Amino acid sequence: MKLLPILPTLLLLFSCKSKEAPAAEDAPAEETRTPVTVTSIKTAPLDTYVDLNATSTYLQSNFIKATANGYIKQVSIKLGQRVSAGQTAFVIRTKEAEALGNTVNRLDPSFHFTGIIAIRTTAAGFIQELNHQSGDYVQDGEQLAILSDANSFGFVLNVPYELQSAVAIGARLSVQLPDGRTLPGRVSRVLPAVDSVAQTQQVLLQVKSGTAIPQNLIGRVRIVMSGKPAAQSLPKSAILSDEAQEHFWVMKMIDSSTAVKVPVIKGMETADRVEIVHPQFGTSDRILLTGNYGLPDTAKVIIQKDAP
Numbered sequence: 329m330k331l332l333p334i335l336p337t338l339l340l341l342f343s344c345k346s347k348e349a350p351a352a353e354d355a356p357a358e359e360t361r362t363p364v365t366v367t368s369i370k371t372a373p374l375d376t377y378v379d380l381n382a383t384s385t386y387l388q389s390n391f392i393k394a395t396a397n398g399y400i401k402q403v404s405i406k407l408g409q410r411v412s413a414g415q416t417a418f419v420i421r422t423k424e425a426e427a428l429g430n431t432v433n434r435l436d437p438s439f440h441f442t443g444i445i446a447i448r449t450t451a452a453g454f455i456q457e458l459n460h461q462s463g464d465y466v467q468d469g470e471q472l473a474i475l476s477d478a479n480s481f482g483f484v485l486n487v488p489y490e491l492q493s494a495v496a497i498g499a500r501l502s503v504q505l506p507d508g509r510t511l512p513g514r515v516s517r518v519l520p521a522v523d524s525v526a527q528t529q530q531v532l533l534q535v536k537s538g539t540a541i542p543q544n545l546i547g548r549v550r551i552v553m554s555g556k557p558a559a560q561s562l563p564k565s566a567i568l569s570d571e572a573q574e575h576f577w578v579m580k581m582i583d584s585s586t587a588v589k590v591p592v593i594k595g596m597e598t599a600d601r602v603e604i605v606h607p608q609f610g611t612s613d614r615i616l617l618t619g620n621y622g623l624p625d626t627a628k629v630i631i632q633k634d635a636p
Contacts, residue, residue, distance in 0.1 A: 361630040364619030366581060367566055369609040375555035376596050380485055382503055382533060384545040387517075388480035390451050392473040394466040398422040398445070405473065407458045410540070411449050418447040418460075418472055453478040454540075476543070482516065483535060485549055486528040492518075494551050495531050503535055503547040511535040513549075554596065560608065561601040566615050567594070579616040579623055580609075581631075587616055589625040 402419035405411060425443020457474035460466060483503050487495050499515045513533035522529050562578065569576045576594055579587040595603030619629065
C-alpha cells in the first residue's frame with residue numbers, strides 16, 4: 329500500500345522518455361561529401377607523335393692502303409684522331425730503296441732516288457682503325473687504316489613504312505641525346521629498302537653539333553603525326569568512360585560543393601592529356617581531377633586542393 333504514491337511519478341518519467349526518443353530518431357543525418365581535387369581547361373598547342381630510336385653512325389668509310397711494297401718509316405696519325413683531307417698519314421720506304429740504300433744516288437746523283445712514298449688521307453674524318461705501326465713491312469694494296477668520312481655522319485632511324493610520308497627528304501627532325509642535348513637534324517637520305525620482318529625503312533638524319541659525337545650512340549627522334557596550334561585539353565585522369573569505352577564524360581563543379589556529369593567528345597590524345605572537342609569549357613570552369621571515379625550524375629563533394 330505504501331507503493332501507490334510512487335506510481336504517478338514513475339509513469340510521468342516513463343512518458344517523458346517516450347516523447348524524447350522519437351525526436352532523436354527524426355534528426356536528419358549529416359550529408360556525406362566526397363573529397364576531390366579539381367583542374368581547369370587548358371588551351372595550347374597539342375601534338376600527337378611517335379618516338380623512335382636513332383643510332384649514330386658513319387655511312388661511309390675510307391680505307392687507307394699501301395701503294396707499294398716496303399717498310400713503314402713514319403706513322404703520323406693516331407687511333408680516334410680527327411684528320412683533314414690531304415693530311416699525311418703514313419710514310420713508306422720501298423723495298424728496293426731499303427735494299428739498295430744510297431747506291432743508286434752514288435752511281436748517278438741526278439736521280440735523287442729516295443724511295444720514300446707519302447700516303448695521304450682522301451677525306452676529312454676520324455681514324456676508326458689503325459692496322460700497322462712504324463717498322464712494319466707492308467705489301468702493295470694492303471690496308472693500313474680505316475678512316476670514317478665525317479661528311480657521312482648522321483643518325484640512322486628505322487621508320488615504320490606507314491610513317492614514311494612524315495620523313496621525306498628535307499624534313500626537319502630533332503635528335504634528343506642521352507645527356508639532354510637536342511640536335512637539329514634534317515632527313516638527307518632514305519635508303520630504298522625495307523626490312524622484310526620489321527617492315528621498317530632506314531632514314532639518315534644529318535645533324536649539326538659543335539662537338540664530336542661517338543658512333544653507335546642511341547638518341548630519340550620524335551615524329552609528329554598531327555597537331556593543332558590551339559586545342560583545349562584536360563589531363564587524362566579527368567576523363568571518365570563506360571566499360572565499352574564508347575561514352576565519355578567529366579564531372580564539372582556547378583557551385584562550391586556540387587559536381588554534375590557532363591558528356592564530352594574526345595579528340596587527339598597525348599601521353600598525359602586529351603583534347604576536348606565538345607563542349608567548349610571556359611577557363612573558370614572547374615573539372616574534377618581526382619575523386620571523380622564512381623560518382624553519380626550529381627554528387628556532393630568537398631574540394632581539398634586545386635590542382636595546378
